[in-house]
Amino acid sequence: MESVGLKDVPLKSLFPDAPPPPGPNAPKLKVAIVGSGLAGLSTAVELLEQGHEVDIYESRPWIGGKVASFQDKDGNHIEMGLHVFFGCYFNLFRLMAKCGVLENLLLKEHTHTFCNEGGDVRELDFRFFIGDTKIGAPFHGLRAFFTTPQLSPADKLANSLALGTSPIVRSLIDPEGGMKDVRALDDVSFADWFKSHGGSQASIDRMWDPIAYALGFLDCKDISARCMLSIFQFFATKTDASALRMLSGSPADRLLAPIADYIKAKGGRIHTRWGCREVMYDTDASGRPTDVSGLRLTKASEEQIVKADVYVAALDVPGAKRLIPEAWRKDAFFDNIFKLVGVPVITVQLRYDGWVTEMKDEMLKRKVGAGEGYGLNNLLYSADADFSCFADLALTSPVDYYKEGEGSLMQCVLTPADPYMAKTNDEICAEVDTQVRKLFPSAKDLNMTWSSVVKIGQSLYREAPGMDPFRPDQKTPVGNFYLAGSYTKQDYIDSMEGATLSGRQCAYAIVADVDTLAQKAAAAKAAKVAA
Numbered sequence: 001m002e003s004v005g006l007k008d009v010p011l012k013s014l015f016p017d018a019p020p021p022p023g024p025n026a027p028k029l030k031v032a033i034v035g036s037g038l039a040g041l042s043t044a045v046e047l048l049e050q051g052h053e054v055d056i057y058e059s060r061p062w063i064g065g066k067v068a069s070f071q072d073k074d075g076n077h078i079e080m081g082l083h084v085f086f087g088c089y090f091n092l093f094r095l096m097a098k099c100g101v102l103e104n105l106l107l108k109e110h111t112h113t114f115c116n117e118g119g120d121v122r123e124l125d126f127r128f129f130i131g132d133t134k135i136g137a138p139f140h141g142l143r144a145f146f147t148t149p150q151l152s153p154a155d156k157l158a159n160s161l162a163l164g165t166s167p168i169v170r171s172l173i174d175p176e177g178g179m180k181d182v183r184a185l186d187d188v189s190f191a192d193w194f195k196s197h198g199g200s201q202a203s204i205d206r207m208w209d210p211i212a213y214a215l216g217f218l219d220c221k222d223i224s225a226r227c228m229l230s231i232f233q234f235f236a237t238k239t240d241a242s243a244l245r246m247l248s249g250s251p252a253d254r255l256l257a258p259i260a261d262y263i264k265a266k267g268g269r270i271h272t273r274w275g276c277r278e279v280m281y282d283t284d285a286s287g288r289p290t291d292v293s294g295l296r297l298t299k300a301s302e303e304q305i306v307k308a309d310v311y312v313a314a315l316d317v318p319g320a321k322r323l324i325p326e327a328w329r330k331d332a333f334f335d336n337i338f339k340l341v342g343v344p345v346i347t348v349q350l351r352y353d354g355w356v357t358e359m360k361d362e363m364l365k366r367k368v369g370a371g372e373g374y375g376l377n378n379l380l381y382s383a384d385a386d387f388s389c390f391a392d393l394a395l396t397s398p399v400d401y402y403k404e405g406e407g408s409l410m411q412c413v414l415t416p417a418d419p420y421m422a423k424t425n426d427e428i429c430a431e432v433d434t435q436v437r438k439l440f441p442s443a444k445d446l447n448m449t450w451s452s453v454v455k456i457g458q459s460l461y462r463e464a465p466g467m468d469p470f471r472p473d474q475k476t477p478v479g480n481f482y483l484a485g486s487y488t489k490q491d492y493i494d495s496m497e498g499a500t501l502s503g504r505q506c507a508y509a510i511v512a513d514v515d516t517l518a519q520k521a522a523a524a525k526a527a528k529v530a531a
């Protein structure tokens with residue numbers, strides 16, 4: 001745990017205290033969770049540890065939601081998206097530690113790499129040593145921003161002015177106060193905030209836009225300052241927060257299967273291919289929903305009604321909009337969810353017969369089958385391509401992606417994906433391939449040997465200015481119905497960490513209500529017997 005910086009855990013709102021273990025006579029609830037993304041899995045783990053009975057229902061054939069991956073008929077691992085773990089993923093690391101999979105994370109060099117057209121690679125380098133002494137936050141960050149060759153001296157100066165007058169500075173001495181200031185910047189775009197603090201458009205173009213696209217799939221003029229600054233305050237105050245890790249292989253095998261095993265070992269059950277079609281509920285005299293009474297689920301032509309004491313919708317935004325009964329929208333709490341929208345994103349994998357990012361050594365570039373790959377082994381950003389971030393998975397996550405006799409597996413995240421959504425997979429791959437070669441001209445004579453495209457019409461919720469108030473709490477106005485999901489109210493951005501945190505918040509809200517929920521469950525059972 002030390003190695004992933006849990007010693008550095010931040011504010012309570014970002015890392016809540018777990019409730020004490022249940023006493024011997026603590027009530028045991030039957031909980032039905034819809035959705036097996038990280039939010040649903042995290043909720044399940046917490047509730048199982050509190051002694052409750054948990055069933056997870058997932059409409060897809062596999063678990064994991066947006067983190068999922070699956071193998072095609074030829075054994076290629078297809079991912080929903082490129083997933084990178086920042087050093088400040090305290091809730092996710094805690095979950096991974098429970099499931100014994102922290103060692104599946106590979107730590108990359110502590111630098112953020114920008115790949116410009118023509119093979120021009122420049123770093124935002126957080127590695128700061130004086131002699132053998134590692135210098136940490138905030139000095140490593142200050143040095144990284146002062147020395148990065150990605151920006152001109154004037155832009156670096158303007159950058160420092162903007163960041164030096166941001167809530168980040170308050171966070172250094174007063175983390176709660178800094179977070180409050182960050183939350184208050186939800187109404188303004190990062191671009192407007194940054195420029196009003198002296199930041200330059202050139203910095204946005206060359207550095208901040210690729211980062212904003214990577215974080216929220218939006219550019220700086222469309223993303224809220226809250227979203228960006230909530231990450232940067234971590235980067236500034238926690239030495240390892242900006243360090244990047246990637247899974248050693250596919251998310252299905254290296255992350256999700258071990259979490260599923262942990263859930264099953266604790267008595268939890270996961271039912272894939274069971275999609276929830278309807279939430280059934282009781283109403284009061286005025287027609288207001290009081291409690292959920294069951295879920296109607298289908299699997300192909302089969303149907304079942306699931307009854308539980310507590311129901312959790314651990315969904316993405318489109319899933320939540322489909323499931324929430326229309327009548328519930330009379331309550332602003334639920335209607336607000338319909339104001340949130342998802343951002344389209346496309347993940348493209350391109351396999352080559354050599355090493356795309358190995359630009360120095362012609363022999364290594366062609367050397368396949370040596371049991372290792374060559375080139376840039378990190379997350380890569382670019383301001384000169386339609387994919388803002390990308391990585392060679394054969395290098396970063398070699399366990400499942402390195403293949404003997406083959407070269408790079410470039411995984412590129414197209415954002416904004418809107419202009420590409422209507423194109424064919426072949427067209428998309430051809431355009432991404434052209435752009436890869438523009439960034440790495442030394443790869444011009446390599447052949448693309450395989451490709452895959454995954455389009456997600458609505459992925460992350462659009463963290464645009466002013467959207468935060470529409471995010472729902474985990475506890476809802478309907479008695480035994482709770483929400484989880486990265487889009488629900490939590491202080492981190494829409495991410496794996498945000499999803500895991502939302503699951504913890506959801507489970508702890510249920511635990512806080514356990515006595516009332518148990519009484520209601522007992523009353524419902526008694527009424528059923530009487531009937």
Ligand SMILES: Cc1cc2nc3c(=O)[nH]c(=O)nc-3n(C[C@H](O)[C@H](O)[C@H](O)COP(=O)(O)OP(=O)(O)OC[C@H]3O[C@@H](n4cnc5c(N)ncnc54)[C@H](O)[C@@H]3O)c2cc1C
Pocket residue numbers: 034035036037038039040057058059060063064065066067080081082083084085274275276277314315316319320323345346347413456459460484485486487494495496497498499
């Ligand atoms: C391309 C891409 C790249 C990303 N990169 C990163 C990254 O580098 N780092 C990072 O931290 N985050 C990243 N993210 C974000 C991260 O994946 C998400 O924030 C997180 O996984 C969301 O988890 P969730 O559980 O809230 O929702 P989801 O993962 O969307 O899970 C919701 C689940 O509910 C299921 N469901 C929906 N409706 C029903 C129904 N009616 N019945 C049953 N099941 C249903 C869905 O099938 C899905 O499995 C990325 C996302 C994408 C798309």
